[in-house]
Amino acid sequence: MTAAPSVQRITPRIDSRRLEALTRRVQVADPTSTQDVTNAMTGDVLGTVPHGTPEDVRAAAKRARGVQRTWAARPVRERAAVLRRFHDLVLARQDEVLDLIQLENGKARRHAFEEIMDVTLNARYCANTAHEYLRPKRRQGAQPGLTRVWELHHPKGLVGVISPWNYPLTLGISDALPAIVAGNAILTKPDAQTPFSALWAVDLLEEAGMPPGLVQVVTGSGAELGLPIIENCDFLMFTGSTAVGRTVAAQAGENLIDCSMELGGKNALLVLDDADVDQAVSGAVRACFSNTGQLCISMERIYVPSTLWDEFIRKFVVATEAMKLSAAIDYSGDMGSLVSQKQLDTVIRHVEDAKSKGATVLAGGRRRPDLGPFFFEPTILTGVDDTMEVYAHETFGPLVSVYRVAGEEEAIAKANDSEFGLNFSVWTSDERRGRRVAARLQAGTVNVNDAYAAAWGSVDAPMGGMKASGLGRRHGEHGILKYTESQTIAVERVVPVGAPDGVDPARYARVVSAGLKILKRLPGIK
Structure with missing residues (x-):
């Protein structure tokens, strides 16, 4: 087993001042309560972040909801444009975040670069497909030709994202991108071991034109902050172990919010x-x-x-x-x-x-x-x-x-x-x-x-x-639409569905039965 000599290590492009600036994005009531983040390569302290409380989660949720209403009102093409600019910024600034990923997580740089590919692929895909997936769609009505039906998709509102440490940039922001383009605000808690990559991504999103405060980051213990996040969100995206996922799913069910999870594997x-x-x-x-x-x-x-x-x-x-x-x-x-x-x-x-x-x-x-x-x-x-x-x-x-x-x-x-x-x-x-x-x-x-x-x-x-490896899916059409509430609007014209006033119900049933047999044979009728 060969080892690269330590002299190959170079000075990272990210320093303590940059980390402190990122940390200031986390708003807490008590800034004196902090926790250390370890440099995985050396075991030394890389930096510190606030130790958030349930009250900090509630305050962050309130701030995010205040921004979300105006964001959702903006056209999809404007929201998509932010993701396109973010895509370009990630590629242009990748050296800084690659250093950060390596320091927080310890992985080899070639594997850190996979996170750059993932984030940019997701940003581009969401930007290029959101309009198609989110636009109102015509659906077949109960009475063809008489019932006109539209399917609409509204943002859930506030999406909670709880992410692990193994892909701090990818899992810290990629799951938020489809939710953002769908018109949602985000309340995200990166793992306590790797918070800086997610903060870096939020910083670039705001530089790309995302309204300040639309994505709120809370830092701290998952055991302390997980339930408050669930209680204050409208949808939860969780990536982590199956054991914790079972608890999170039960808590989401108690609060009647939907969730999507990627869990363990063998x-x-x-x-x-x-x-x-x-x-x-x-x-x-x-x-x-x-x-x-x-x-x-x-x-x-x-x-x-x-x-x-x-x-x-x-x-x-x-x-x-x-x-x-x-x-x-x-x-x-x-x-x-x-x-x-x-x-x-x-x-x-x-x-x-x-x-x-x-x-x-x-x-x-x-x-x-x-x-x-x-x-x-x-x-x-x-x-x-x-x-x-x-x-x-x-x-x-x-x-x-x-x-x-x-x-x-x-x-x-x-x-x-x-x-x-x-x-x-x-x-x-x-x-x-x-x-x-x-x-x-x-x-x-x-x-x-x-x-x-x-x-x-x-x-x-x-x-x-x-099986026990998760619920729901990320990516593709579902990866965007899961962050929306679907709504059906049906407009009935000429006659109602059901026997009109004055028409004998038995005669109506015979006529409709004959019509249903005919419709079964017509092409284009679902």
Whole structure:
């Protein structure tokens, strides 16, 4: 396992003055109550943010609602123009936020850049499609030709966004973009470990022309602020663990607000017997170790047929051991740090538990304090069984278990044998076969001959989880319309639906029954 020497580290483009300026965006009643944000690369304090209270949440919600009414009244094209300018600003200022993402999260810069791609793709898509999705639409009426019907979409009002630490820019702002273009205000709480990336994005949105105060950021403990956010919003977007998601969903239900959630996963990669092994190995490295494995849609299980087992394992181990671990604030590293001691402890626990019960470590398996406090080598396990914690529980780190299977049917069955169903990957030289296998997998997204980015980056298509991996979808038409209330307006002309005054009800029923039989045969009638 190679390591980039510490001398490669360069001075970040973001300094304490910039962080303090971003922090001032968080309005609280008691600015003396603060919490530290840790530099994941070094373990030192990166900066401080206010420790918000439930009263701060209520005040932020009130401010946001005051701005939302005028924002919703602006034409969709004006709201979309803000997102287009934001798109350009993110690309122009990316070096600053790439530094910030690395410092807050610890990831390698190549993986931080994925967040730039995601935010700009989403901004462009929402700006270019919002008018089409949000415009009033004609619908077929109860009495064709006599009933005229329109479908309208109104903004929900105030959307709450609770985001995790693993993609601080992407999850800190991308879910807010469709809600903003739909006319909503946002009350967002980024994770306490990574608040600055979200604050940076809000700063750029206002520079792009978004009204000040439309997006309110609160910082603090999720346990303290989660319920007040739910109680003061009209819709909630949550990304996090399944355990917390169950609690959040129950709280949203108690408050009769809708919610959308991306939750946990134990994602599987299937290597079919006709796969190009070199391509599958390269894909598996990206699938398992991108973002240091701290990716909801990364792979923690790999199923390999016996016919390819020896070749795949040999090449996968070589490729994994060749990865360069680095704390450099540049593009030199293949993998960065874990975000915290808590994540490091989880990875160590899963590895040691598996080893103690008979699993074999083929690559990695060690922490790397010589690089930074939370570094851990990319690790491959074999011989994992259901007595081990790593077998069914999400690790959320650079750890993958590889299983030998007889063939396609066993791989599909084992991949589906999980409470989770977020993102799977299939590798084959036959695209049609790959699609057939993908359709049998119980996951919200399946990538054929790609790790995760093909489905994630296809923002015109829905993305979300099956089973215990989530509720609702982000991206696509649904990703915008979920932040709206649909309204049907029906105008009846000439005669009402139902027997007119003075008409015998029995005769009316016979006439309408005959008419329904005719309508069934007419083209264009739904």
